[in-house]
Amino acid sequence: MTGNRTNNLTVMDAIETILVGLGIPEDTIREDTLIHAHLGLDSVETVKLSLELKRQFDLDLKLGTRKDLTLAEICQMVVAPSPARSA
Amino acid sequence: MMKSISTSLPDIFNVAAHFLEANLVPERRDRVAIYYRDDTYTYAQVHSWVRRMAKFLAELGGERERRIAILLPDTPEFVFAFWGAIWLGMVPVPINTACTLEDVRYILQDCRAQVLVTDRSWLERLGKIESLFLQHVVQIDGDRSLMSLLSQQDESILQGRGYANDWVQTDREEPAFWLYTSGSTGRPKGAIHLHQSMVVCAENYGKELVGLQANDIIYSVAKMPFAYGLGNTLYMPMSVGAAAILSDAANAFDIITDIQTYRPTVLFGIPGIYAGILSLAEIAPLDVSSLRLCLSAAEQLPPTIWSKWRELYGLEICEGIGTTELLHIFLSNRPGACRPGTSGRPVPGYDVRVVDDRGCTALDGEIGALEVAGESLMLGYWNRLSATRSALYGTTMRTGDKYIRDADGYFRFMGRNDDFFKVNGMWVSPFEVEDVLLQHQSILDAAVVPNTEPDGDLTQVIAYVSLKSDFAPSIELERSIRQAVKAQLPPFKVPKSIQFLDALPRTPTGKVHRQALLKI
Numbered sequence: 001m002t003g004n005r006t007n008n009l010t011v012m013d014a015i016e017t018i019l020v021g022l023g024i025p026e027d028t029i030r031e032d033t034l035i036h037a038h039l040g041l042d043s044v045e046t047v048k049l050s051l052e053l054k055r056q057f058d059l060d061l062k063l064g065t066r067k068d069l070t071l072a073e074i075c076q077m078v079v080a081p082s083p084a085r086s087a
Numbered sequence: 088m089m090k091s092i093s094t095s096l097p098d099i100f101n102v103a104a105h106f107l108e109a110n111l112v113p114e115r116r117d118r119v120a121i122y123y124r125d126d127t128y129t130y131a132q133v134h135s136w137v138r139r140m141a142k143f144l145a146e147l148g149g150e151r152e153r154r155i156a157i158l159l160p161d162t163p164e165f166v167f168a169f170w171g172a173i174w175l176g177m178v179p180v181p182i183n184t185a186c187t188l189e190d191v192r193y194i195l196q197d198c199r200a201q202v203l204v205t206d207r208s209w210l211e212r213l214g215k216i217e218s219l220f221l222q223h224v225v226q227i228d229g230d231r232s233l234m235s236l237l238s239q240q241d242e243s244i245l246q247g248r249g250y251a252n253d254w255v256q257t258d259r260e261e262p263a264f265w266l267y268t269s270g271s272t273g274r275p276k277g278a279i280h281l282h283q284s285m286v287v288c289a290e291n292y293g294k295e296l297v298g299l300q301a302n303d304i305i306y307s308v309a310k311m312p313f314a315y316g317l318g319n320t321l322y323m324p325m326s327v328g329a330a331a332i333l334s335d336a337a338n339a340f341d342i343i344t345d346i347q348t349y350r351p352t353v354l355f356g357i358p359g360i361y362a363g364i365l366s367l368a369e370i371a372p373l374d375v376s377s378l379r380l381c382l383s384a385a386e387q388l389p390p391t392i393w394s395k396w397r398e399l400y401g402l403e404i405c406e407g408i409g410t411t412e413l414l415h416i417f418l419s420n421r422p423g424a425c426r427p428g429t430s431g432r433p434v435p436g437y438d439v440r441v442v443d444d445r446g447c448t449a450l451d452g453e454i455g456a457l458e459v460a461g462e463s464l465m466l467g468y469w470n471r472l473s474a475t476r477s478a479l480y481g482t483t484m485r486t487g488d489k490y491i492r493d494a495d496g497y498f499r500f501m502g503r504n505d506d507f508f509k510v511n512g513m514w515v516s517p518f519e520v521e522d523v524l525l526q527h528q529s530i531l532d533a534a535v536v537p538n539t540e541p542d543g544d545l546t547q548v549i550a551y552v553s554l555k556s557d558f559a560p561s562i563e564l565e566r567s568i569r570q571a572v573k574a575q576l577p578p579f580k581v582p583k584s585i586q587f588l589d590a591l592p593r594t595p596t597g598k599v600h601r602q603a604l605l606k607i
Contacts, residue, residue, distance in 0.1 A: 023569040023581055036337075042578040043338035044511070047363045050340075050370055060370045064340035 011057070011075045018052045031072040036065045053078070092290050092436065093259065093283040093462045100259035102282040103173035106325040107134045115301065115328040122304070122349055123163050123333040130328065133166070138253070139240040140171025147223050149202055151176035151255060154265065156200035158182045158191060158209050161310050161320065161333040164227045164234065168204045169311075169321065173263050173282075176255035177202075180265045180277065181312035185513075185577070188212055190275055194267050195221065198277055198469065204233075259283040262466060266314050268411035269514045277469035278411050287463040288318055288415035289326035291436035296419055297382065297405070299353065303329040304377075306351035308342060308360045309512065315384050318415040319355040339363030343371045350377035357385040359511040361404060362392050362545055368399060375400045384409060384416055385512025387500050389544060393427035407431055408500070412484050414463040418498050429497040430490075437461040438483075441492045449492070454501050457490040458483050506601055508537040510546050510579045517601075520582065523575050524550055527568050529558040532591050534599040535582065550582035551604050553590050560587035 016029050022045050028038065035041055041049065046063045053059045057078045063069070096105075110116065110130035121128040128136070149155060155172045157179055159165040165181070172179040180198045182191055191213065195203065199220040205213075206228050216224070227233040257263070263282040267275040293299045305324045309316035324331040332349045336342045339360055346354070361383060364373050381396070381404045388406045396404055407419030408430040418439055420431035433439040440448050441455040449455035460483040467475035478484055489501040506517050517535035524533035531553050538549040550568075558564065565585045573581045586607070592600040 020566060023566070023573040023578075025570045025574075040578070041338075042511075043363055044359060045578055046338045046340065047366055051366060054370055062340050062344075062371045063338070064344055065337040066335075066341065066344075 007079045008075050011078045012071065014056055015053075015071055015074060018049055022048060029071065031070065031075070033071050034068045035063065035071070035074075036068045090436065091462065092287045096259045096283055096286060098258060099256050100282050101174065101176075101254045101257045102259075102263055102285055102322075103137065103170040104254035105286065106322060107137055107170060107174075110134070110325065110328050118301070118328060119330045120325065121163060121166065121331055121333055126163070128163060133170075136163070136167045136237060137170040137174055139237040140167040141174040141254075142240045143237055144171055144175050144177060144202065147202065147225070149175060149177050149223075152178060152262070153201040154178045154180050154198045155202040155204065156180045156182055156195055156198060157312075158184065158203065158205040159227065160184055160206075160335050161316075162227070163333065164204070165311060166321065166333070167237070168225075169264070173257075174254050176257050178262050178264055180267070181317070182267065183310070183312040184209070185310075186275075187577070190269075192216070193274055194277070197274075198265060198267075257282055265469065266312070266317065266411050266414075268314075269516075276471050276474060279466040279469055280414055280463075281466060284414050284463040284465075285318070285322040286326070287436065287461070289323050291461075291463075292407075292416050292419065292434050293318070293323035293326055295435045296416075296421060297323075297353070297380065298422065299323055299327045299329055301328040303327070303353050304332065304349060304351045305329055305353045305355065306332045306334070306342075306345065306349065307355040308336070308357050309355065309385060313385075313512070314411040314414055315355070315409060315416070315512070339367055340371055343367065343373050346377070347374050352377055353380045353382070354378055355382050355384075356404070357512045358383055358388045358392060358545055359386075361388065361396055365392065365395050365399065373400070375402060378402060380422060381405070382407065382419075386509040386546060387430075388427070390427040391544070393425070405431070407434070408488075410459075410484065410486055412465045412478060413437075413459055413461055414465070417459050417461055426495075426497045429493075429499045431498065432496045433498075439498065441490050441498070451492050451494045454489055454491050456504060457486045457488040457498070459486060460484075506536075508546060510537075510548060513579055515548060515580050520548065520550065520572065520576065520580055523572050524552060524568065524582075526575075527571050529554050529564060530568070531555045534591050534601065534604055536601050536604045538584075538605075547583040548580060550585045551588050551591060551607070552585060553588050 019029055050063050053061050059078050116131040117129050119127045120130045120133045155177050157168050169179045182194050196218055202223045204225045259282045262279045265277045265279050267277050269275050307316050307319035311317050311320050320331045334345050336345050381402050383404045383406045393404050403425045405420045405422055407416040409416035417434050417437040418430040419434050438460040440458050442458055443449045443455050464482055487504045491499045491501055507514055520535040521533045524530050533552045535550050537546045568585055592603040594600050
C-alpha cells in the first residue's frame with residue numbers, strides 16, 4: 001500500500017509538471033481534475049500529454065474527449081496497469 | 088475562356104432545393120447522406136426533415152431574407168436548420184462553437200438574427216441575449232426536442248402560401264447564407280454568399296479537382312461553420328450523392344476513433360491533425376485501409392508531414408488553400424500530382440495571379456500579392472464597406488497573402504501582407520495576444536510573431552517581451568506569463584515560448600520590427 005501511495009504521489013507530481021509545462025496553473029491541478037472537462041486541453045496539448053506519459057511511464061493512453069479521465073485515474077493506470085495492457 | 092457555372096443555372100434558383108431534389112432520384116434516395124453517432128439518414132429522409140424544418144420555421148414566423156443563426160456542433164439539426172432556412176428563403180448564419188462568448192454575442196447582434204437555433208449548454212452560457220431583432224430561440228434539446236417537434240410537422244410546407252413551388256423562389260444571385268470570418272480588424276466579419284456559390288465550389292473543386300463520387304464517405308476535421316468544413320461536410324457530398332460523417336471530434340484521438348468506426352474514403356484534414364495523428368502512431372495507430380484520398384487546407388502543410396504521412400500510410404496529402412470570402416479552395420494540389428510545400432495550382436474556374444506593387448502579373452519566381460477571381464466570391468462583408476472595398480475589385484479578391492508562382496504553375500506561400508498568421512487554421516492577431524501580455528505586471532513591451540521551425544514544423548505563437556526594471560527573466564516568470572495569457576485566450580493563441588529581450592527592435596517610425604524578430 002505504502003509503495004503504491006508513494007508511486008501515486010511521484011506519478012501525480014510528474015503529471016503536474018507536464019501540465020504546468022503546458023501553461024496550466026498549479027492550483028487547478030488536483031486528483032479529481034478531469035483533463036477535458038476541467039482543463040480544456042486542445043488537440044495539440046492532449047497529444048503532448050499523451051506523448052509525455054508514453055515517454056516517462058511507457059503508458060499508451062488514448063485521451064479521446066468522449067471518455068474523460070481524472071488525473072487520479074491516469075495515475076492509477078501508471079501504477080497498476082491493467083493485465084490486458086501489460087500483456 | 089473559363090466555363091461559367093453560375094450562368095448555367097436558372098435565374099430562379101434555390102440552392103437547398105437544387106441539392107436536395109437532385110438526390111431524390113431512385114438510385115440515390117435510399118443511400119446514406121449522413122452518419123451521426125449510431126444513426127444514419129438517407130437522402131429521402133434528409134429531404135423530408137429539411138422540408139419539415141422549413142415549415143416549422145415558417146410557422147414560427149421566420150421571414151424571407153432574414154437571418155437565422157445556427158450555434159450548434161455538427162449535428163443533423165444543424166444540417167436541417169441550414170437547408171430548411173434556405174428552402175424558406177431565410178439566410179442561415181452558422182456560428183463557430185469555438186468562438187468566444189463575446190464573439191458569439193457580437194455575431195448575434197451584428198447579423199440581426201431573427202431566429203437562433205442552439206442547445207441548452209449554449210443558452211446557459213449566453214444568459215440573457217441583448218438583441219432588438221431576435222424573436223425566437225429554438226433549443227434543439229429542450230423539454231421537447233427539435234426532432235420530436237419536426238416529426239409532427241407535415242411536409243407540404245408552402246403550398247397555399249402564395250408560392251408556385253414547394254420551395255421559395257429565390258434568385259441565384261441573392262444572399263443564401265453568411266459565414267463569419269475573423270479578420271484583420273478585430274471583430275468577426277460576415278461574408279455574404281449567394282445561392283449559386285455552393286454549386287460553383289462543388290463543381291469546380293469537389294467534382295472536377297477532387298473527383299468526389301457517390302460511393303464516397305467523407306470525413307472533415309474542420310466543422311461546418313468554417314467555410315472549409317461547410318463544403319467538405321454539407322454541400323460537396325450532397326452534390327454527388329455521397330455520405331458525410333457528422334462528428335463531435337475535438338482532438339486527434341477522437342478523429343482516429345472516428346476513422347476506425349465510420350471507415351471514410353476521403354479525409355479532409357488540417358496540418359495540425361495530420362501532425363498529431365503521426366506523432367501518436369505508436370499510442371493510437373490509425374487504420375487507413377478505408378481511405379483513398381487525404382486533403383489538407385487551412386494553413387500550410389509542412390513538407391516533412393507530407394513525407395512522413397506518405398511513408399507511414401502510403402497516401403499523399405493534397406494540400407490546397409481557400410478563403411471564407413471565396414467560400415472554398417481555389418488553389419490545390421491534384422491527386423497524383425502533389426508538390427509538397429506548395430498550395431498547388433489553380434482550381435478549375437479560378438483565375439489566380441501573383442501581382443507586383445503596380446498590380447501587374449509578377450514574373451514566375453518573383454514574390455507578390457495573391458489575387459484570386461472566381462464565381463464563388465462573396466457579395467461583400469455585411470456593413471463593412473471599407474473592408475469590402477479594400478478586399479474586392481470586380482470578381483477579384485486581394486487575399487492578403489504573399490506568394491510565388493513557379494515555372495510549372497505551382498504556387499508557394501511566402502507570408503502575409505499584414506502581421507496576422509494562422510495556427511491550426513485559425514487566425515491569430517499578434518495585437519490581441521500582445522494586449523493580453525501587456526496586462527501582466529512584469530511586462531514593459533511585447534511583440535508576438537509566428538515561428539516556423541527550420542525543419543518545417545507547424546506554425547507556433549512566439550512572444551518576445553522586455554521586462555519592467557524590477558523584474559528579471561526566469562522560468563517561473565515565463566510560466567506565470569503563459570498562465571495569465573491562457574486564462575484569457577484559447578489555447579492556440581497562447582505563446583508556446585516566451586523570449587526575454589532587453590528591448591524590442593523597432594523601426595524608425597517606432598513600430599515593432601517584426602521582420603527582425605522573425606530572424607532571431
